[in-house]
Amino acid sequence: MPPRRPVQRATINDVARVAGVSRGTVSRVLNGETYVSDAARTAVEAAVAEVGYVRNAAARNLVTRQSGAIGLIVHEPHSLFLEDPNIGSILLGINAVLSEADYQLVSLVVDSDRDGARVAAYLTGGYVDGVVIISARENDPIGIAVARSGLPAAFVGHPMDIEGVPYVGIDNRSAARAVTERLMATGRQRIGMIAAGLDRDSGQDRLAGFTDALGDRFDPRLVVEVPLFAHSSGIAGMRELLTHDDRVDGVFASSDAIAAGALDAMRDVGLSAPGDIGVVGFDDSAWARRTQPPLSTVHQPADLLGRRAAELVLAQIEGRTVEAEGSFLETSIVWRDSA
Amino acid sequence: MPPRRPVQRATINDVARVAGVSRGTVSRVLNGETYVSDAARTAVEAAVAEVGYVRNAAARNLVTRQSGAIGLIVHEPHSLFLEDPNIGSILLGINAVLSEADYQLVSLVVDSDRDGARVAAYLTGGYVDGVVIISARENDPIGIAVARSGLPAAFVGHPMDIEGVPYVGIDNRSAARAVTERLMATGRQRIGMIAAGLDRDSGQDRLAGFTDALGDRFDPRLVVEVPLFAHSSGIAGMRELLTHDDRVDGVFASSDAIAAGALDAMRDVGLSAPGDIGVVGFDDSAWARRTQPPLSTVHQPADLLGRRAAELVLAQIEGRTVEAEGSFLETSIVWRDSA
DNA sequence: CGAGAGTCTGGGAACGCTCCCAGAGTAAGC
DNA sequence: GCTTACTCTGGGAGCGTTCCCAGACTCTCG
Numbered sequence: 001m002p003p004r005r006p007v008q009r010a011t012i013n014d015v016a017r018v019a020g021v022s023r024g025t026v027s028r029v030l031n032g033e034t035y036v037s038d039a040a041r042t043a044v045e046a047a048v049a050e051v052g053y054v055r056n057a058a059a060r061n062l063v064t065r066q067s068g069a070i071g072l073i074v075h076e077p078h079s080l081f082l083e084d085p086n087i088g089s090i091l092l093g094i095n096a097v098l099s100e101a102d103y104q105l106v107s108l109v110v111d112s113d114r115d116g117a118r119v120a121a122y123l124t125g126g127y128v129d130g131v132v133i134i135s136a137r138e139n140d141p142i143g144i145a146v147a148r149s150g151l152p153a154a155f156v157g158h159p160m161d162i163e164g165v166p167y168v169g170i171d172n173r174s175a176a177r178a179v180t181e182r183l184m185a186t187g188r189q190r191i192g193m194i195a196a197g198l199d200r201d202s203g204q205d206r207l208a209g210f211t212d213a214l215g216d217r218f219d220p221r222l223v224v225e226v227p228l229f230a231h232s233s234g235i236a237g238m239r240e241l242l243t244h245d246d247r248v249d250g251v252f253a254s255s256d257a258i259a260a261g262a263l264d265a266m267r268d269v270g271l272s273a274p275g276d277i278g279v280v281g282f283d284d285s286a287w288a289r290r291t292q293p294p295l296s297t298v299h300q301p302a303d304l305l306g307r308r309a310a311e312l313v314l315a316q317i318e319g320r321t322v323e324a325e326g327s328f329l330e331t332s333i334v335w336r337d338s339a
Numbered sequence: 340m341p342p343r344r345p346v347q348r349a350t351i352n353d354v355a356r357v358a359g360v361s362r363g364t365v366s367r368v369l370n371g372e373t374y375v376s377d378a379a380r381t382a383v384e385a386a387v388a389e390v391g392y393v394r395n396a397a398a399r400n401l402v403t404r405q406s407g408a409i410g411l412i413v414h415e416p417h418s419l420f421l422e423d424p425n426i427g428s429i430l431l432g433i434n435a436v437l438s439e440a441d442y443q444l445v446s447l448v449v450d451s452d453r454d455g456a457r458v459a460a461y462l463t464g465g466y467v468d469g470v471v472i473i474s475a476r477e478n479d480p481i482g483i484a485v486a487r488s489g490l491p492a493a494f495v496g497h498p499m500d501i502e503g504v505p506y507v508g509i510d511n512r513s514a515a516r517a518v519t520e521r522l523m524a525t526g527r528q529r530i531g532m533i534a535a536g537l538d539r540d541s542g543q544d545r546l547a548g549f550t551d552a553l554g555d556r557f558d559p560r561l562v563v564e565v566p567l568f569a570h571s572s573g574i575a576g577m578r579e580l581l582t583h584d585d586r587v588d589g590v591f592a593s594s595d596a597i598a599a600g601a602l603d604a605m606r607d608v609g610l611s612a613p614g615d616i617g618v619v620g621f622d623d624s625a626w627a628r629r630t631q632p633p634l635s636t637v638h639q640p641a642d643l644l645g646r647r648a649a650e651l652v653l654a655q656i657e658g659r660t661v662e663a664e665g666s667f668l669e670t671s672i673v674w675r676d677s678a
Numbered sequence: 679c680g681a682g683a684g685t686c687t688g689g690g691a692a693c694g695c696t697c698c699c700a701g702a703g704t705a706a707g708c
Numbered sequence: 709g710c711t712t713a714c715t716c717t718g719g720g721a722g723c724g725t726t727c728c729c730a731g732a733c734t735c736t737c738g
Contacts, residue, residue: 001505001664004491004655009465011724022688027726035686057464058406059724061397063693069466095448104461106445109434122443125396126348127408127466166340231629264629290570290603292631322340350694361718366696374716398694402723 010051019047030055061126070098070313071128072107073119073142076135084229085256085285086302087134090156093306094132101314103129110142120145130313132156132306137200152316154309158201158326166316167326168308172202175298175331176209179280180252182296183339184213188250188278192222194237194262196229196254203229206254206282222248229254231287234261242269249277250339256281256288256297263291263338278339293337300331349390358386369394400465408443409433409652410467412458412481415450415474423568424595424624425641426473429495432645433471440653442468449481459484469652471495471645476539491655493648497540497665505655506665507647511541514637514670515548518619519591521635522678523552527589527617531561533576533601535568535593542568545593545621561587568593570626573600581608588616589678595620595627595636602630602677617678632676639670 012030016023021040028036029044047053061067072094074087091107098105106128108119120142123131130152136143136159146153147162155167183191193210197203211218224240226233234253238261241248253259259281263273273279273293281288284299308329315322355365360379367375368383386392400406411433413426430446437444445467447458459481462470469491475482475498485492486501494506522530532549536542550557563579565572573592577600580587592598598620602612612618612632620627623638647668654661 001503001661004489004504012726013724023725024688024727025686028687031726035684037686040686054460054463056401056724057461057466058397058400059693060726061693062395062401062695062724063726065693067397069461091448092450095450095454099451099454099457102457104457105448107448109430109444109446111431111434112438115434115438118438118441118443121393122396122408124393127396164340231625260629286570290599325340351696352694362695363697363718364716367717370696374714376716379716395694398723399696400723401694401725402696404723 009056010053011056012053014051015044015047015053018051019043065126067127067129068102069104069106069128070094070310071123071131072105073110073131073133073146074107074135075110075133075137075140075142084135085283085287086300086305089302090134090306090309093303094310095306096303097307097310097314103314116141123151124149130154130317132309132313134309135200136162152313154312154316156305156309160201160204164325166312166322166324168305168312169201169326169328170300170305170331171328172205173209173212175300175333176206176252176282177213178209179282179296179298179333180210180213182333182335183250183252183278183280186250186274186278186339188339190219190222190245190248191217191250191252192224192241192245192248193252194224194226194234194241194254194258196226196233196258198225203254206252210252221245226254226258229257231257231261231264234258234263235265236261238262238265251277251279253279253281256283256285256291256295259295259297259338260287260291263295273338280339284334288334288336291338296336296339297334298331299334301329304329348395349392350395351392353390354383354386354392357390358382404465406466406468407441408445408467409437409649410462410470411444411446412470412472412485413446413448413474414472414476414479414481415448423474424622424626425639425644428641429473429645429648432642433649434645435642436646436649436653442653455480462490463488469493469656471648471652473648474539475501491652493651493655495644495648499540499543503664505651505661505663507644507651508540508665508667509639509644509670510667511544512548512551514639514672515545515591515621516552517548518621518635518637518672519549519552521672521674522589522591522617522619525589525613525617525678527678529558529561529584529587530556530589530591531563531580531584531587532591533563533565533573533580533593533597535565535572535597537564542593545591549591560584565593565597568596570596570600570603573597573602574604575600577601577604590616590618592618592620595622595624595630595634598634598636598677599626599630602634612677619678623673627673627675630677635675635678636673637670638673640668643668 012023012026016026025040026044029041095105110119132154134156138161143159143162147165153165157169158167195207221244224237226237253262259279281295281297284297288295288297351362351365355362364379365383368380434444449455449458471493473495477500482498482501486504492504496508497506534546560583563576565576592601598618620634620636623636627634627636
């Protein structure tokens with residue numbers, strides 16, 4: 001079949017000619033300004049419909065210096081993007097707020113350095129009026145580029161090496177401490193952790209909270225570091241933990257997916273939760289309700305995280321002062337059956 | 340903290356002044372044209388670095404009538420977007436091809452009618468040079484708007500009511516028939532189906548393939564229709580199926596998530612697969628490997644679907660003729676333990 | 679009736695870029 | 709030497725909008 005090519009579009013001048021008014025009047029109607037007679041308005045609206053006029057975004061953006069779009073940077077390796085349950089909820093939260101304010105959300109997935117340069121150019125090139133960045137890690141070149149650009153921005157989570165950009169997050173450290181303490185309260189003696197994402201704040205803080213809770217009972221040999229917040233990492237992590245110490249009776253996993261993997265690895269060697277080992281996760285994602293037994297975990301308001309981040313960006317665009325640089329939303333522990 | 344506002348950006352004229360050349364020469368350097376002296380090129384590059392110049396996208400798009408971006412329409416209700424394992428893979432496939440060709444992918448999530456109008460305006464407003472649409476259903480206003488616009492486009496899947504736009508898909512009908520036949524070959528006598536997505540081609544075709552395979556053994560009472568390709572739908576669907584006929588010994592689910600839900604519903608009433616009931620799914624998603632027992636299912640090349648769709652769009656932009664309107668990629672059956 | 683305020687319109691200028699033409703300079707070939 | 713071809717540069721025109729100013733018209737009120 002022949003290639004599809006966009007048809008020649010009508011311009012504001014075409015509309016003006018058909019409506020029998022001037023370019024200025026058409027523009028006023030299009031932008032809903034006052035001081036337009038009913039007759040002119042009606043004529044313009046009819047002409048717009050007749051010629052199938054759609055405003056040219058580039059021309060408009062050029063003069064208004066706005067694009068009406070907000071970017072969302074998702075900077076994750078493939079597998080994580082597919083597995084992370086929070087990303088979808090955050091995205092929907094952002095979308096809800098922006099939709100309300102008549103902004104368009106454009107998500108930019110970065111999964112290689114090559115993409116990084118392209119995305120940075122996209123951001124500073126005026127395609128977007130602001131940006132939300134999720135899951136930035138240390139030394140993230142895009143995060144740094146955005147921070148420098150002065151572009152209205154907000155982080156979900158708090159990259160430790162970037163200042164001057166507002167963020168929303170959860171208090172990972174307190175939440176991790178609380179969930180570990182409840183694990184201790186159930187009488188567990190040898191509690192291990194399968195820790196992921198140590199290249200970013202969330203991962204580090206969860207480990208720190210775990211360490212806090214155990215105090216002098218903390219044994220670094222019972223912390224297994226895994227690369228991803230993923231099911232496969234959970235399987236590998238649990239196996240490794242059991243080889244280090246087969247008397248482990250409690251495990252805090254950095255995410256529900258990891259916890260689910262840990263549960264599967266346990267089943268393979270004839271162990272079960274909560275009888276042999278108490279297992280807790282983090283996220284309260286869809287995983288948590290589907291494991292056998294269902295996971296005790298930390299609930300985080302992912303949707304709200306997205307909403308708040310979007311609001312922070314809009315506030316900046318509108319020139320409003322943002323109260324504080326960072327804020328943390330409440331988490332809660334969901335106690336199910338796995339511990 | 341005070342709002343972040345983009346700093347006043349340098350223009351091509353600033354660069355020209357600093358480099359001591361004309362606007363035209365700067366433009367030539369920026370666009371990598373020939374006929375530029377080494378001296379001029381060096382001076383311009385130095386000036387670009389000095390003033391921190393970034394090309395203004397709007398101005399460029401206005402004159403070139405191109406944006407260098409391709410849109411991806413994801414038109415799904417919330418829950419589906421989060422659960423559908425294929426969307427992520429398709430997205431990554433598209434991104435890989437576009438990244439190679441130096442195009443930027445912008446994903447537009449549509450989850451309400453309000454969004455629909457905004458997205459349609461975005462698409463025809465010149466923000467994107469082409470668009471990939473996944474999961475369009477019947478009477479999808481965005482699909483129709485795109486088809487009309489003449490914008491280079493491609494569908495993943497084949498909306499039945501839209502013509503003239505190329506698409507890539509899989510042969511859902513044949514795959515469904517094949518997987519049902521193998522279910523029959525294992526000796527199952529009363530085979531039911533939990534069918535989702537009957538408002539789109541994929542869902543309809545899977546049901547048709549199921550019907551094909553059973554021939555005159557087809558019993559409409561053993562088909563349960565559920566709203567979503569989701570785990571929760573699987574639970575509800577299986578319960579309903581068992582109330583219709585408790586001697587069912589085989590089930591074809593429209594997706595792995597549904598199959599996983601069905602398995603969970605079976606366990607609740609003391610039934611297991613493959614002993615009591617053979618269960619097969621569709622997608623070969625991450626679900627399939629994590630259920631107990633692992634799912635027999637249809638593997639579909641989601642990543643490749645994305646790549647092909649992206650290639651179709653690029654071909655149109657470059658004015659190349661697209662061989663055929665539609666093409667179908669190969670699927671394969673993965674035989675695991677659930678049937 | 680005239681002044682002033684309010685309503686409505688047309689069109690010039692500008693946004694920042696690319697395209698393209700005209701022209702200057704240089705090298706090669708007869 | 710002159711022609712021809714090639715290399716390189718400057719700057720005018722134009723992309724499709726919005727912004728804004730000047731002016732025409734209408735109404736109200738003293």
